[in-house]
Amino acid sequence: MEFTSEQRFDDGVLERGFTLGDVPGILWTPGSAPAPLILLGHPGGLSKMYPRLSARARHAAAEGYAAATIELPGSGDRPRSPATDEARADLRRALAAGETVTDDIVDRLVLPLVDKAVPEWRVTLDALLALPEIGGPVGFAGGVIAIAVRLAVVEPRIAAAVLFAGSFVPRATFDEARQVTIPLQVLLQWDDEGNDRQMALDLFDAFGTKEKTLHANMGGHTGVPQFEGDEGNRFFARHLR
Amino acid sequence: MEFTSEQRFDDGVLERGFTLGDVPGILWTPGSAPAPLILLGHPGGLSKMYPRLSARARHAAAEGYAAATIELPGSGDRPRSPATDEARADLRRALAAGETVTDDIVDRLVLPLVDKAVPEWRVTLDALLALPEIGGPVGFAGGVIAIAVRLAVVEPRIAAAVLFAGSFVPRATFDEARQVTIPLQVLLQWDDEGNDRQMALDLFDAFGTKEKTLHANMGGHTGVPQFEGDEGNRFFARHLR
Numbered sequence: 001m002e003f004t005s006e007q008r009f010d011d012g013v014l015e016r017g018f019t020l021g022d023v024p025g026i027l028w029t030p031g032s033a034p035a036p037l038i039l040l041g042h043p044g045g046l047s048k049m050y051p052r053l054s055a056r057a058r059h060a061a062a063e064g065y066a067a068a069t070i071e072l073p074g075s076g077d078r079p080r081s082p083a084t085d086e087a088r089a090d091l092r093r094a095l096a097a098g099e100t101v102t103d104d105i106v107d108r109l110v111l112p113l114v115d116k117a118v119p120e121w122r123v124t125l126d127a128l129l130a131l132p133e134i135g136g137p138v139g140f141a142g143g144v145i146a147i148a149v150r151l152a153v154v155e156p157r158i159a160a161a162v163l164f165a166g167s168f169v170p171r172a173t174f175d176e177a178r179q180v181t182i183p184l185q186v187l188l189q190w191d192d193e194g195n196d197r198q199m200a201l202d203l204f205d206a207f208g209t210k211e212k213t214l215h216a217n218m219g220g221h222t223g224v225p226q227f228e229g230d231e232g233n234r235f236f237a238r239h240l241r
Numbered sequence: 242m243e244f245t246s247e248q249r250f251d252d253g254v255l256e257r258g259f260t261l262g263d264v265p266g267i268l269w270t271p272g273s274a275p276a277p278l279i280l281l282g283h284p285g286g287l288s289k290m291y292p293r294l295s296a297r298a299r300h301a302a303a304e305g306y307a308a309a310t311i312e313l314p315g316s317g318d319r320p321r322s323p324a325t326d327e328a329r330a331d332l333r334r335a336l337a338a339g340e341t342v343t344d345d346i347v348d349r350l351v352l353p354l355v356d357k358a359v360p361e362w363r364v365t366l367d368a369l370l371a372l373p374e375i376g377g378p379v380g381f382a383g384g385v386i387a388i389a390v391r392l393a394v395v396e397p398r399i400a401a402a403v404l405f406a407g408s409f410v411p412r413a414t415f416d417e418a419r420q421v422t423i424p425l426q427v428l429l430q431w432d433d434e435g436n437d438r439q440m441a442l443d444l445f446d447a448f449g450t451k452e453k454t455l456h457a458n459m460g461g462h463t464g465v466p467q468f469e470g471d472e473g474n475r476f477f478a479r480h481l482r
Contacts, residue, residue: 188455190445190446190455201442204431204457205431210459211459212458212459213456213457213458213466214429214431214455214456214457214458215454215455215456216445216454216455216457217453217454217455218451218452218453225454227475227479230475231472234468234471238468
């Protein structure tokens with residue numbers, strides 16, 4: 001892990017860019033150490049997502065958490081995958097034509113991403129937990145939900161997760177969801193035009209964990225209310241302390 | 242309003258029994274005054290519900306809220322209604338026989354209760370708000386959901402409500418739900434064996450308010466997690482302060 005940039009904010013939070021192999025990422029640490037860690041998931045495109053990720057990270061840091069994120073395979077400056085690009089083109093074509101998005105398109109779009117991203121998150125976790133500023137346990141917050149579900153199943157160091165219900169969830173993710181046993185808080189935007197509400201409710205139902213809470217709020221995809229940031233912090237306070 | 246009993250707890254909360262006409266009730270007030278007020282709804286039977294109501298009231302009082310509840314028409318020591326008793330017998334018969342509970346049974350069971358209870362709550366509110374210990378604004382928390390919905394529509398002094406999704410909701414309540422414009426937090430027990438989950442989701446969808454949040458948790462009817470008490474307090478803190 002090589003740090004590539006560094007800035008300290010007025011609130012005492014230290015933000016550092018890093019690379020790990022060819023994967024770029026960002027680490028935010030609060031003044032207090034060692035801090036429990038929250039991994040911030042996102043749909044890809046670190047620079048586009050930066051304002052929201054940075055706000056979430058600093059909100060978490062104000063409660064004493066470190067936060068970190070990495071770029072997704074095929075997003076931002078990372079090499080694109082022709083197969084994923086083709087699947088994305090097929091998805092857009094189907095949506096534009098008002099056709100059903102087939103399981104085949106979803107699988108081709110999402111599953112290779114999960115297969116590639118999850119090991120990268122785990123290697124990142126190894127590197128982060130080796131830093132003196134970071135102590136366990138670890139939470140995961142955000143999307144892509146298929147990546148978050150796989151991580152929750154295979155990575156025992158992740159103790160709790162806040163998930164964003166999204167669309168285009170592979171069938172395989174439903175099967176994996178049944179194997180999830182860590183506490184979950186699932187956010188659903190009730191009126192998200194790009195989201196299949198029933199599918200999100202079905203996925204919530206499928207999770208195998210006994211300690212799961214669904215928070216449904218009004219508004220579209222990016223309209224998650226501000227107070228859900230606090231609720232996420234309190235959820236992690238219950239499970240990471 | 243006549244106070245009939247009084248005890249002060251170690252946490253400084255004053256609990257007083259009262260009667261208003263022939264309606265018995267309980268008022269809890271914190272040390273600080275004037276306190277915003279939360280009306281505590283329940284399914285009827287004050288003495289049976291007392292442990293849970295008292296715990297909820299004192300949890301709210303710890304955050305500076307007064308809380309009050311009254312007995313439902315036909316419950317506890319109040320005169321029973323033969324028509325309601327007959328509707329309840331029909332409901333039990335239908336459930337025992339595994340038959341569908343008809344709209345007719347639900348309407349006969351719930352609507353007269355709403356028509357009677359809502360004016361009683363409003364008169365109680367008049368009396369409570371005349372006390373120097375109580376200041377506005379007012380929240381409502383609990384069931385019966387058809388009563389809570391009617392109150393939210395007709396009583397402008399109620400500024401926000403935490404509702405418990407329950408079963409056997411009259412069709413008319415769905416129509417009234419569309420007229421609700423105050424902020425709502427709706428609790429749903431996902432695995433409640435006596436609850437129709439889809440109906441609860443439909444009712445949540447029906448509410449006309451733009452600021453509504455659904456909190457779904459695992460477990461049965463009485464298994465609402467402890468932390469939802471804090472979440473209710475924080476919801477009221479956002480809307481009653």
